[in-house]
Amino acid sequence: MVVAEQKPLEELLEMIRPYERIILVGCKGCVAVCAAGGEREVRFLASAIRTHRGTEGRKIEIREVTLERQCDPEYVEQLRGFASDYQAMLSIACGVGVQFLAERYKQIPVFPGVNTTFVGGAEKQGVWGERCQCCGDCVLHLTGGICPITRCSKSLLNGPCGGSSNGKCEVDPSIPCGWQLILDRLKELGQMERYLELIPPKDWSKSRDGGPRKVQREDLMR
Amino acid sequence: MNDYKSQSRLERVLKAGYFAVTGECGPPRGADPEAIRKKGELLIGCVDAVNVTDCQTAVVRMSSLASCLILKEMGFDPILQMVTRDRNRIAIQSDVLGAAALGINNILCLTGDHQKAGDHPQAKNVFDLDSIQMVQAIKRMRDEGRFINGEELTVRPRLFIGAAENPFADPFEIRHLRLAKKVAAGADFIQTQCIFNVKRFREWMKRVVDLGLHEKVYILAGITPLKSVGMARYMKTQVPGMDVPDELIERLKGVPKEKQGEEGIKIAIEIIQEIREIEGVHGVHIMAIEWEEKVKEIVEGAGLLPRPQI
Numbered sequence: 066m067v068v069a070e071q072k073p074l075e076e077l078l079e080m081i082r083p084y085e086r087i088i089l090v091g092c093k094g095c096v097a098v099c100a101a102g103g104e105r106e107v108r109f110l111a112s113a114i115r116t117h118r119g120t121e122g123r124k125i126e127i128r129e130v131t132l133e134r135q136c137d138p139e140y141v142e143q144l145r146g147f148a149s150d151y152q153a154m155l156s157i158a159c160g161v162g163v164q165f166l167a168e169r170y171k172q173i174p175v176f177p178g179v180n181t182t183f184v185g186g187a188e189k190q191g192v193w194g195e196r197c198q199c200c201g202d203c204v205l206h207l208t209g210g211i212c213p214i215t216r217c218s219k220s221l222l223n224g225p226c227g228g229s230s231n232g233k234c235e236v237d238p239s240i241p242c243g244w245q246l247i248l249d250r251l252k253e254l255g256q257m258e259r260y261l262e263l264i265p266p267k268d269w270s271k272s273r274d275g276g277p278r279k280v281q282r283e284d285l286m287r
Numbered sequence: 288m289n290d291y292k293s294q295s296r297l298e299r300v301l302k303a304g305y306f307a308v309t310g311e312c313g314p315p316r317g318a319d320p321e322a323i324r325k326k327g328e329l330l331i332g333c334v335d336a337v338n339v340t341d342c343q344t345a346v347v348r349m350s351s352l353a354s355c356l357i358l359k360e361m362g363f364d365p366i367l368q369m370v371t372r373d374r375n376r377i378a379i380q381s382d383v384l385g386a387a388a389l390g391i392n393n394i395l396c397l398t399g400d401h402q403k404a405g406d407h408p409q410a411k412n413v414f415d416l417d418s419i420q421m422v423q424a425i426k427r428m429r430d431e432g433r434f435i436n437g438e439e440l441t442v443r444p445r446l447f448i449g450a451a452e453n454p455f456a457d458p459f460e461i462r463h464l465r466l467a468k469k470v471a472a473g474a475d476f477i478q479t480q481c482i483f484n485v486k487r488f489r490e491w492m493k494r495v496v497d498l499g500l501h502e503k504v505y506i507l508a509g510i511t512p513l514k515s516v517g518m519a520r521y522m523k524t525q526v527p528g529m530d531v532p533d534e535l536i537e538r539l540k541g542v543p544k545e546k547q548g549e550e551g552i553k554i555a556i557e558i559i560q561e562i563r564e565i566e567g568v569h570g571v572h573i574m575a576i577e578w579e580e581k582v583k584e585i586v587e588g589a590g591l592l593p594r595p596q597i
Contacts, residue, residue: 218401218403219372219398219399219401219412219414219417220414221398221414221417222417222420223417223419223420223465223468224419224461224464224465224468225456225457225458225461225465226398226418226456227398227451227452227453227456227480227528228400228401228456228527228528229456229457229458229527229528230456230457230527230528231457232457232458233527234527235400235401235404235527235528236401236403236404237403242457245457245458248458248461260461260464261464261467261468261471263419263420263423263468263471263472264420265420265423266376266415266416266420266424266435267415269415
């Protein structure tokens with residue numbers, strides 16, 4: 066899933082300072098799962114904003130909406146009936162949701178309520194970790210199912226650098242060395258010989274370096 | 288290993304069978320060429336070639352290539368260190384051509400320390416290639432006259448290609464295999480991380496020799512003199528992948544503060560003498576960090592002077 070974190074309240078209050086009628090738009094997708102921008106967070110955030118405005122003696126009308134998915138025009142369309150009644154939108158979906166709102170409702174400013182951080186999963190209750198950098202050219206079959214692009218701080222493809230110490234990364238001792246994880250896994254799989262293969266330079270044109278990427282499925286296009 | 292791949296003096300010294308000595312020069316944090324010359328002066332006659340670091344520890348310094356050229360003008364055979372942290376494949380290949388055109392004969396291919404611990408932790412890193420891919424790319428440019436993309440280049444860069452290895456980083460069981468990968472990629476020489484734990488270095492070298500790698504690549508053992516107990520402790524606890532045994536720290540602690548530097552030099556000389564006896568070691572790489580004035584004493588103390596006139 067896409068993992069996000071809510072921005073500090075002060076930053077959000079500053080963004081919406083000039084407005085008195087806003088729509089706070091959540092999303093029931095990834096950001097609901099990682100507890101950053103779902104229905105519950107819409108409710109809590111709206112209440113926090115109202116309380117703060119109350120202490121300032123400035124009223125604010127907040128319409129609370131949580132869309133099925135903000136990254137889908139079909140659901141974004143559901144705001145059409147009342148969007149123009151408001152001065153601004155605060156989206157707590159990922160960066161995709163914010164942009165889909167901005168693309169659809171051109172006359173209304175849209176503000177991001179979360180920082181979109183990474184593609185990852187829940188490591189345990191309340192802890193999410195990054196697993197994929199969406200490089201567009203997956204090499205997990207070569208590296209025991211552990212991503213060197215994401216898990217190695219230098220995205221090395223041919224083994225651990227000289228800073229791997231006791232299974233930890235030189236960047237921070239709280240980060241496991243990605244290559245230690247890969248080698249441990251290859252060993253368990255009985256595939257240590259894979260380590261001797263020289264992996265050639267990666268084709269980064271499939272990553273973000275080629276501009277915004279597109280997936281086109283002719284079989285699904287109408 | 289008989290025909291020369293470059294104009295490198297280091298290559299000639301090694302191929303003639305001498306026990307090689309290389310030194311290191313860290314460029315200044317400013318545009319002062321005199322700082323390089325001063326460090327160079329201290330190394331004259333002590334080393335066969337001198338490494339010039341490339342923004343080591345991810346701290347901005349004068350460029351390695353510019354500093355190499357200053358040292359070359361002084362008569363040195365510089366070893367250009369180049370990290371993949373700050374350059375993509377276009378910049379690396381371009382700098383390789385430029386270095387060769389300026390008469391630089393040696394290049395040491397490194398991944399580079401992560402910027403997190405440097406002076407610009409907000410920087411965006413590159414790491415388009417890793418050090419092994421960089422070795423492979425330069426070898427291909429030199430031996431096949433082709434860029435990474437397969438296209439032909441005009442005049443081939445004649446470089447003696449080096450790589451580093453850290454026998455003290457983890458996991459230990461693949462450290463010799465990592466060296467094997469660097470050799471397979473085309474490294475001509477290897478300079479190791481600073482050795483304080485000779486026992487562990489010996490174990491690593493045994494694995495290297497068992498794979499026959501010492502016959503395919505020249506291995507220069509890294510030596511760093513410890514100035515004080517404080518430096519020893521710092522190296523042990525703050526520098527990832529550095530192995531400073533407690534006995535060494537105790538030994539330094541056992542002498543008065545003003546004598547610790549002297550003891551550090553003694554230790555460095557002893558380590559050189561010990562590793563000289565290890566099969567497969569072809570020389571030493573002395574990294575006297577901001578202590579270049581002691582290199583002569585170390586090289587002389589280890590019985591490695593005078594250096595061969597090649």
